[in-house]
Each structure stands twice: as structure tokens, then as C-alpha cells.
Amino acid sequence: MSVSAVSLEGQRLPEFPDREPWIAPGCDLGWVTDRLARLSEGPAPRWWWRAFWISLLGSALLVALLAYQISVGVGVWGNNRPVMWGWDIINFVWWIGIGHAGTLISAMLFLLRQRWRTAVHRAAEAMTIFAVLCAAIYPAVHVGRVWFDWWLLPLPNSYGPVWPQFRSPLMWDLFALGTYFIVSVLFCYTGLIPDLAVLRDRARTKLGQWVYGLLALGWTGSARQWSHYQKAYLLLAGLSTALVVSVHSIVALNFAASQLPGWHTTLFPPYFVVGAIVSGLGMVLTLLIPLRRLAELDDVITLRHIDCLGKLTLAMCSLLGYAYGTELFMAWYSGNPFERFAVLHRATGPCAGAYWGMIGCCLVVPQLLWWPKVRRNPAMVWVIALLINVGMWLERYVIVVGVLERDFLPPNWSAYWPTWADVGTYVGTFGLFMTCFLLFMRFLPLVPIFEVKTTLPQADPQQPQGSPKLGGQT
């Protein structure tokens, strides 16, 4: 593709900041379409099959273990009294945290006109949906009598009627999660429509044409459609951003509405939102860094993207550190000995390892991201992201188990160990997550085709020729 030259003689070319391009030099619009659509066309690469079978095995494990747990009882897990919530809720909060960042990264960055989001936001959104799916398994099956879960819905009934307890944060959670999931799916799907049209147009099989055609909702790319589309997308982005904050605040209220020292604190909602962003960023990086190598997307997801994500991670981790500090300060400042004990216990009691691990992984290690060299070293960023995931898991462990194992009366103090079924179920959720994610990238464009194009110099109306210095084509 070439752009016809316009005579610019006598005119001064606008000054462009000396910036790295978002997409590697030499990539034109056609290349982008070919490259990104190729992921879902043609035979799947060998690495994909390998990853897929392993993930499918993990999903099978999940199904088997859930059948075991549901047929035997919650006792197959390590939960006890007083630690009535264990890995089930830890993993729920962990997955939901991951599930929050995707939409947040996508929607918030969209609202803030961060153009670099284009390369990563679809992956993040897909991650969101599947993480929420994994998360939703836990509250659904961790209850004692799974088959009565539907009682949580305020359905008309003949029992009096008996309604759910609207004062319970678990009740709010259902609605918050449900709304969030629906909006996330809508948001992701809306973003997909123009790309689905591309796939439809490129499809070689009847089935492909038919399915993609159906999903593309008759997209033709007319100006009128684009105008509607952008309005809708903007609205959904605004809604999603608000929802992300509200949903994770409500997850935080699951804890904060109780009266346990260590849970009952007003800090929790913002603390959880920040934590969710951190864990989501960690997961996005954990997924994308190997993926850009495996799927040969280095030119689309460039070091500059990773650099940006790194900066964002650093900012969020520092904010999280601030929350940790506030927790300590408030425990001291409250003058409540039970609060103080709860905080001291975390740092010195049986869960001290988890506590210091959390501080190390979520606060100390990410400080390495201050150095541009680290941020631009994918291997190092990947290790840091992995540690952040671990740290965020430990944070939830400290919050759930660390508080429950030492509450008000010393005779109730106890200890908690997970069982093999706990571990297996957790591993299984990874299987499910990866299975879904791999299928998504196999059949849908994981990197938004049309949006990436907007970051190309060719797409910039202010620069009809593109910047020669930066590799624009003449």
C-alpha cells in the first residue's frame, strides 16, 4: 500500500516529538491485518496444540475435583473452624482481582486516550472474562449445598415468601459480579465487531463466513456505523470503569462488612481496587510476554508497550504499598488492641511468611521497575510480573486465613492447611482459564486489528506521509 504524495513545498513540516513508534517500523496496514488475522487462520502452531492439551487436562482435573467436592462435601478442602474460608475464597478474590484489571486497563486507558492500549487491551479483556469465570466457580461451589445456590436470586416463591438477605454483602456480590461479567462481555464483544467483520471477509470456509458473519452483525464499516460504534464504545468504557471500581469495592465489603479485626476497616474498598489493578497488570504481563514471542507479535506488542505497562505496574504497586502502610498506621492509631494484635499477628504469627512474601513480591520487587533497563527487559519484567501474581495471592492468603485463624477468643485460635483437593482445584482453574484463553486467541483476534492500525503513522491524518524518520512510508 502506498500513500499518494502531496506537495508540501513551501510548507513547514510539523515538528514531531522524537518518540519511538508504537508499532515496529516497516509495518503497514496490510501487514497488520495479515499478521493479526493469521493467528486465527490456518493451522494452529505446534506450541498452541501443546499448550491446549495441557490446559484441557487441567480443565478435566477441575471438573473431576469439583465432582469430588460436590459429591463428598466442603470437607475435602482444608477449611475448618475458625478458618471457614480458605483457598476457596483466596482463589476467588485472586481470580476476581485478575478479572478486574483487564476491563479497567482497557476502559480507563481508552478514556484517557492512551493509544498504546490498542495492542494489549483485547488480551486483557479476554483475560478478564475468563478470570471472572474461574472466580465465579468458587463462590458457587464452595457453599455447603451447591444445589441451592439459586436461592440467592430474589425469585418470587411460595415460602412466605422468603427473600434473600439484602443486608448481606455476599448478596451484593452476586449482583455486582453478574453486572460486571455482562458488561465486560459486552464491552469486549463491541470491541470485536469490526475485527469480526475483517475475519468474515477473509474467511475461506463456509462455516467461517457464516459464524463470523453472524457475529459481525452486518458490519460494513460505513461512516455512520463507525460513528455509532464509537459512541457505544465510549459509553461502555465509561460504564465499565465505574463498574470495576464498584465490583471490587463490593468484594472488599465481603470482608469489611464483618467485624473481625483485620477485616473491618474502611480502607478495604480502595485497597482492593488497587490490589486488583496490580494483579491484573501482573497477569497481563505474565501472559503477553511469552505470547508475543510465541505468536511472533514482537512487532505489534513492542518493548514500548511493555515499558508502559511496567510504569503503570510500578505506580500501582506503590499505591498498594501505601495501602499496606495505612493499614499499619490505622491499627496503631485506632488504639484498639484487637486491631493491633491482628496486624502484629500477620507480621509475626504463623502467616508471617505469607505476609513478608506479599510485601516482598508486591512492594519491594516492583521497585526495580524504576529502571528503564529493567522495564525494557521482557524476561525481567516477566519474572517481576510472576512474582506480583504470587504476591497478590499471598496478600489474599494473609487477609483470609491470617485474620480468621486468630480472632477474638484465644480458645478459638487454630491453624489452617490446604489439602490436595484445594491445590488441585486451583491448578484446575488455571487449566480452565488457559483453555478458554487459547481458544479465544485461536478463533478471535487477540490483538485488535483495526485499533492497532490507528496507531500506525499511516492512520494519522495529521501526518499524511508519516514520519520518514520513524519509518513512515512515502
Added chain:
Amino acid sequence: MNLEHQSPEADPISPEVARSKPDDEPAAGQTQRHYWRSLQQWAELARWDSQPQQERGGTAEAWAEPVSRRHFVKLMSASLLLAGFGCTGCRRPEEPILPFSTQPPGYVHGLSQYYATAMPTQTGAVPLLVKVHEGRPIKIEGNPLHPDSNGGTDLFAQASILNLYDPDRVTQFKHAGQPVSRTEALDTLADLAKQFAANQGAGLAVLLQRSSSPSRERLIRALRARLPRAGWYVYDPVDFSRAELAARLAFGRPVRPYCRLDQARVIVALDWDFLGTEDNQHVAIRQFAQGRRLLKPTDPMNRLYVVESLLTLTGAQADHRLVLPPSAIIQAAAFLCDRLLGPAGAPLLSALRQAGPVSDQAAAWLAGCAADLLKPEHRGHSLVFAGHRQPLAVHLAAQAINAALGNIGQTVVYHAAAAEPFETLAQLRQALDAGAVQTLVILGGNPVYDAPADFDWGRTQRKAKTVLRLGYYEDETSAAADWLLPQAHYLEAWGDARTSDGTLLPVQPVIQPLFGGLSELEVLARLGALEPVDPYHIVRATFRELVGAAQSEELWKRFLHDGFLPGSAAKPEPVQFDFIAAARATEVTAEPPPSKDALEVVFSRDLKVDDGRYNNNGWLQELPDPITKLTWDNAILISPATAQALGLPRLQPAGPDWRVPVVQVTVADRTLTGPAWVQPGMADFVLGLTLGYGRSRTGRVGQGTGYNAYALRSWAAPNFVPGAKLKLTTQTYQLACTQSHGALEGRGAVREANREEYQRQPNLALELDHPAAHGPGLAHGQRRPLYPNPLDQPGPDGRTPRQRALHAWGMCIDLTACVGCGACVIACQSENNIPIVGKDQVARGREMHWLRLDRYYATGPAASQPQALAQVQVIHQPMLCQHCEAAPCESVCPFNATVHDEEGLNVMAYNRCVGTRYCSNNCPYKVRRFNYLDYHRRPLYLLRGPVYASPLVHRTEGQWDLSRWWRHPDGSLRPKTEWELLKLVQNPDVTVRMRGVMEKCTFCTQRIEQAKIANKMGAGPSKAGPLPDGAVLTACQQACPAGAIVFGNLKDPNSHVAQLKRQGRNYVVLEWLLTQPRVSYLARIRNPNPAMPDYVLPPLSRLEPEASGRQPSAES
């Protein structure tokens, strides 16, 4: 309470029960009804019932099962026969039956009946009322009418109902291990009887356990007359007879002491665990609590001095506690005699002095104690007594002191005792060794397990040609017996007994023997070919003999109805202490104090399984030991300092799952290995071993629990033995302990004060609230509760629903009275169908008790030294759902499954519960229990992790569980025999909860509702006012021998509970959370003597540092 009783020869029950006639079965669809009108006719039907199944067609499989439902029903219908004898309600067959057309007198369908009976113990009996529902006994309660009872019981009585329905009981008569028919076994007994009648009982030896039954005494008397050459032997592994022996020697006549603890102001217990392991614990607890019942600060209060070596329940109540090795307690007794006896006691004193002097520290303590005893106001109001473990000399010393202090006739009285012509186990062994025993009859007991290790009883017993055993379980002794006769439970057979004060009680059966078992009386009668053999007639004959034939009929009815014979208590005998005789009987040798290389082993009766007889009782096995809080095992108890000296690894409490080192204990040439448990409050260089565990043959429940301490016990030293060595092995053992943190951590859950403080400041308890309540802006009244009660919203009439309610239920627990015996826990378990979960689940922290006893150790600030840990103070606190008015559990449940009712109950709707478990997380008292694994339906072996059998792939009795479930949704993963029997013990008024459901204390809401219904039936529905005080007793309250738990209506200002709550001692736990619990506690008041060297003010728990992140050091 509904006291129902069918008078003996009154009209027989005449229910018009219709049954299809046996011989001419009508065509299907039409049933020819035949009514029976007399018991004789019914008996014929019952006889027809026992004919082989083939003769009358029908399903044969139901009869092949030993305990199928049908079989049970058959037994129960037979029990109607006994109804006329005033013993039982009736469980009717299910299918061919119609409702009564005429109700039996006093019978209301669905309403339980109560029968008075008694549980015999070694030296007495527990007077009981048994609740019978549709013919099956389901709950045991104390008989409040009995003059020496307040309706409280001990935990054994509460738990004994589970033994009745134990699937591991002996269910068949057996010869050489093979089942034989009952007739065959009885014929053998008849043959033996003929043989002995011919040779005057030559070669017959009968081994018995002690009993208070007058009928048994009478039978044995008769048998001795008939069979003069037979030998009569008695053996009890835990022998309580030493005090009686001492009294016999010191007073020169057969008398036995009876302590009246309620009369004593100063009590000195010399290794005397009267609140725990001595017999008749429930009487002692009641009397002791009566002596410290404080209604106002000026009320008198007794003072308890305890000298002991282990930490016992009595030691936990002590105001002053001196810890000495068991062999040194005689030195303490000698010291006290020196101070207290005066010149008359010189000969006894010089004999006692051989024991050697006490240490200076102990001397100061004992001198203070003696000075207190000598105070003029305590003359005649003190009591010094020795425990069953102590040698005769200590008993003599204690009784001499009582004589010197003028206590005899006041705090201790002597009743006439039967002459004791029984011979001992050692004599039986000699006879067996000499080949003089042809036939050995063992009635009860389990000597192969619990006889002294040096007797090698399993082999010794075999020296008899024929061993005939009446046994309840197929245990070690049954295995070494030729004939095994199933023993009847005391609820299945007639008997009688005397309580410790001598009152005569009937032991009325309330159910026909489930497996055709025999009672001791019947076996004895058959053995002597005495007539009648029927225990009922035996007991009646005894009764006639005791009260005289003239007035026997009327009295007998009264006797059965009330459950005791009024005025039959023994009269105190005038006695004179003979110091010379006592001195002559005193044999003392000085023992060197125990040391690291020569430890002293103490054998103690277990608080839960007794001497091993309750080993297969799941409720008792799972009850946490009141002191150690261990379940399902016994451990070798070692003091912290000794553990350090012996190099035992220091343990960190890590929840309920403890891995402890296994140690090997050697005494002489005998060894045993067992888990070591570091126990604060014990004497140094002493090992505490509890009996009753480590059984080689027991039922499914008791299997694999603990180690066998009998392996170290010899005939010469059954109670404590010096010179033991301890070796640490490399193994470890898992123990399940329900409470891993014992320190109060300054959290004020238990509030206590010394008596002087309390008198100075009657509202002290209120001011001991946790400092959190006094933080900025947190003062009382300034805050709203976090979870306000929705029922506090006023209605249209301006009153809230709670204000409109007739009742406001509340409970008050007196921590000064509570001794932590655990009877309430078992009573609650029995009343509320609480399942046991097994050791593995307890170790995972999932026990289900709705009511638990929190045990705190208080060591004060000096807790870091192991030496200081000998001086622990112990506090027990019953902890149950506090029924908060502003309940944190209610508003977090998304399913609305736990809600408040107008009368203040925090109600749990099991049907609505889905099991998010948030309520438990938010409960500051952690009193909610979650049924993690269908504990009712799974047998114990399926409750062991880490892999649990899933019904998807598991088979039971050759059937896939899913298909079993499909066919019988109410079935279980238990074998049918076990399930059918265990179902019978459930209280029909309480839901049997399934898995995945949260459960907790309901304040026995079923009892409240029953009382309300009864009230309405009496007054008419519109007029029924509030229930009178005392109309509802919760199960725990009913069982508490101390009367520590009081429940009632707070709206009635005159109710007992409302009065108690007005006391200055009243407080609620975690008050500053503003949950406003309906359960409150009365602060514990200690009564230490300021003149004592170990006096501390305030109690140690208040000197404890506040909780910090550290591990409490009192733990190991």
C-alpha cells in the same frame, strides 16, 4: 416435666391394635382385622412373630439381618408385654396397625414419657429420668425428686444412652466364638446349676465388680448358702474402697464414710479428685457448688485446699494448690496430723512420721492450711479427705484429722457398710493357679484387659476349664471365654441400687433387651437355680424384704413412680476414732523423691472412658478432656520442667493437629510407649497415665485410640509406682486437641476476682471489661451496634416486636459454680442429635459440639519459666451461642437462614442454609459449627482424610452408593445394621442436619415450644400467658450437677435468671462489641486465704499481659 408411669398391676394397656391374622391370610387388598384384648392374646401373637419366616411367607431378608428395623420393631412390640409392669411405652409395628381406638391412660401420641430409673455406679447410683419416645429411650436426665440430687448427672449417665444403641454390642449368645441360640446358652446355665447344686458349688468361681444393688447382695447371700464351696471374687481396676477400709480399721466396725461437702467451709483434698475422677462425682459437684453459691457478696463461701500431683478438675477449682509427687502426699498428711491431731494422735503420728519430712516450701503452705483448719469458726465445718489412689495411711490420717477437728457427724458421716466377704483377684489367681477352679463365671468387667499386668490374666483365666462370661462388648475377656452371654444395658433389665447416701433406687427397664441380653441378677439366679429367675421378681422380692410385705404394694408403686424409696437413706452411725488401731494399721516406708532417672508414674481413671468401659462410646471419646482438651486418645502427661529436663522437643501449638513425640516408659521389666503431652500444673518428675485406652479388642469407635496404661500396672502398685524411666523415641504421634491456645491473653473473656475484692467492689466484674471499650468514642451508650436488630423497629402500636413478646429468653452461667465436668456437653449432644466426627476431623478442627468448655490457664506474668507453670490457675468457661440481640451472624447470611425471633432466640433455619459459612466467620465467639462431611451418614472410617470416599464411586455393602441413595434417599454410607440402630438414638424433636449446613445452640428451642404447647393446652390458646419460671430447662442446664447454668425468661423480673443477671458479678463476653448477648456469665470468685504463702491478688488471669503476636508460652 411429664412424669408418666404405668402402675404395675393396673389395667394393661388396651390399645385396639389391629393386625392381619397370621394363619388365614386374606386375599390381597382386603384385610381381616383381629383385635386383641388381653396381654395373653398379644403374647400369642408375639410368639407367632418369633416363628420362622418361611412358615408365613413374606420377605425373608429382613429376618436375616440381626438388627434390621423390622427386627427392632419386633422387639419393641414384644416390649408391650412389659408395659403392664409399668416399665415402658410402646413402639408399635409399622404396617399392620391402626391408631389406638382407646388411648392407654396418660398416653398422648407424639408426647414423650419419662420413667424414673437409675444408673448403677461402682459405689452408688445416679438417679435418672429417662425420656422415652414411642418406645425408645432417647435422653437421660437426672431425677430432681431424689433427695440427694438436683437433677444433675455426670457425663457417663448422659452418654450411657449411646451404649444402648451401640452396634458393636454383643448381639448373640456365643459358644467358643460361634453363635448359639439363647435357649442353648440358658440350658448350659441350667446344667451348670444342676451340677453345682449337686457338689455345693465346688470348682465354681464368680468374678464380679462392685455394685450397690441390694438384690445382688441378696442373691449372693442365697447362693453362698446353697453353694458354700463356691468362691466369690471382686475386682475393679479403679478401686474406690480404700476409704471404707480405713474407716473399718479406724472405727473398728464396717462403716463407710459419706462426705457432706455442702456443710464444709474448709476442704482439704489430699489427692482427692472428688470433682473429677472419684465415684459419685455429680453428688460432690453439687454439694461443693452449694458451698460457694454467691447471691450477694457477703454470702459464705467454702475454701478448697488441694494437694495433688496431676492437674485435676478439683485442682482447677482449688483456692490453694500444692503440687507434690503422689508418694510425698503422705508426708503432707503427716505434717497436717502433726499440727492438728493433738496428744491423742501421738501413736498414729509417730507411725506417719516414717514417711519423712516435707520440703520447706510445702511446709509453709501446709502450716497455713493447718492454721486455717484450726480457726475456731471452722471447727466442725472443715473436711480433710484422701483420694482413692492414696495408701491406707493417708486415709487414716485424713479421717483422724476429721475426728480431731470435730467434723465427724458434721461434714463427714459414717454409714453402716455391708461386711465384705468377697475375695480379691489375687486370691482368684491363686485358686486358678492351684487348679481349684473348674468354672469361672465373669459377670461384667474386663479383666483380661484391665487386670494387673503381672497377673497375665489372659493366660491365667484359661486355667479354668470353662469360662462363662456375661459381657456387654466382644472385648479382650470375651475372646478368652468359652461362653459369651450378652449383657443387658441397665435400661433394658430390672435391677436396683443405692445412691451414695444409701437411698434405694429402682433400675427400671424402659425397653425390651435389644439383643435378648441377660442381666447380672438373672445369670446369678439361673446359676444358683433360684426361683424366680426373672429380674423383675427378684427386685420385687428384695423390695418386699426391705420394706416389709405389709406395705409393699403401695410403696412399690410409689417407688417406681418417684424413682427412689423415700426415707431409705442410711442413718449416720455413732463412731469413735481408735488412734491405736489406726496406728497399728499404718505402714509407711519413706520413698526418695522422684528424679529425672527415677520418675514416678501415676495411673488415673480417665474422665471420659472411665476404666475402659466407655471406650467404644463416640460421644465420650470425642469429648475433649476437661483439662488437656485431647480427644480420642490418652497421652503421657509430663510437667514442663520435666519435659525440659528430659530433653523433649518444645512444641509450638499449630491448631488442633498436634504431632507430639512418642516416649517409652519403663517400670521394672514392663514398658509401654505412648505420646508425650506437656501439661502445666503437674508435679515434676511425675508421669500421668490415664487408663481405659489402647484396647486390643473393642468396637469400631474405640479401635486404635490411645495406649494401654494397664501394661505398666502391677497388683502391688496399682495407683502410683516410683522408679520409672522414660526414653524418647524417634517416632511422633498425632493427637487431636480441640484447644491449642490456653492463655487468656488479657482479653477478659473470663473475669474473676478474689473474694475480698468482690466484697469491697461488688460491681468489679463490670469494670473488668476489655480496654477496647474505653477507646476514643467507644464508651458505653455512645455507639450503636454494628448489626442492629431489625426487630427493634417499632410497629404501628409504637412497640417493637420484641417488646410485644411474652418472653425474652436468656441464660446466666455462674463461673464460680462451673467445674468443667463436661456433663452439659454430652447432654447437649444427646438432646440435639449432634454427630461425632472422628479423630481425623477433630484434628482438622471440625468437631461439632454446640456447647464447648473453654479451658484457660492463667500463669500471671512469670509464665516464661517452666517452674512457674506448676502454679497455674485454671478456669473453665462453657461457651455456646450467645444469642446476641445485635447478632453479627444474621446480617451477613445472604440466604436469610439465620434470623432473630421476637423472644430473643437467634434462630437457625437449617432448611434455608446453603452453607456460605460467613456467619461463622463473623461470629466473635465462634460457636457455630459446620457439617463439612455428612457426619451423620458417614461411618467413622469414611471420615478419615486425605481422600474421602465419594458416593460417585463408592460401594457400600456391595451396592453403589448412588443407587442406594436413589432407592433410599434417607439412607447412609453406613452399613444397614449400624444405621438402623443409630437412627434410634436421635431425638425426634430435633432435625438431623445434613452436610453443608451450619448449626449451633438453639437454647433447646424444641423444649421451649413443647412447654409453650403444654401451657396453651392447659390454659386455652387465647389465655396462655408467659411460661412459669422453670418450665423450660435446657439440656445443659438440666444436666449440670452444679446448677451453674440457669435459663429463663428475662421479662419476668422474678425469674431466677433475671435475678442472677442483676448481680454485680454479671458480665457478657466481648461486651465492647455491643453484640448484646443473651448469655451472660457470673464472674468467678476465688476464695484464697491471705495468710497463705501462695496468695495472689488479683487472680493470675488479671496479671496476664495483653495479647500480642507471640505464641502463648503456657502451651509447651
